[in-house]
């Protein structure tokens with residue numbers, strides 16, 4: 001009986017180092033977040049229309065309900081592919097009619113999550129594992145990006161413990177230029 005207890009104790013004590021090792025291996029394999037939309041000669045183009053700018057932290061809403069932009073808006077044609085920025089597990093694939101529209105949320109082994117919003121079509125399923133650069137949907141104008149003056153774009157977010165992070169500050173692949 002005691003050797004089972006010892007085995008249990010060993011497993012329990014080695015779990016944190018196994019998790020650390022797995023995370024370390026993942027970070028080595030995928031150090032950066034890839035662009036979730038196709039590049040236009042090494043660049044992603046940020047949205048810039050009269051309803052808003054695509055930069056992280058840009059102002060949104062009116063004076064009474066002022067808030068800042070929690071992601072980056074990458075311009076892309078309606079129906080063009082949206083791909084997973086890093087490998088991970090699809091945590092949510094569904095609808096938020098008044099905000100994100102059709103959107104996908106992926107949880108990554110590095111502890112961060114990504115969101116891909118205003119999609120036309122969702123190709124990923126909740127619970128499935130997705131590899132980096134695999135298609136998860138198509139770009140569109142669903143949710144609050146539906147207005148006619150709003151340029152079609154992908155709203156892309158990276159969060160850690162629910163706090164939005166700026167993808168452009170060391171997270172996105174440095175080979176991708178944001179313009």
Ligand SMILES: [Zn+2]
Pocket residue numbers: 069071072073154155156
């Ligand atoms: Zn946005």
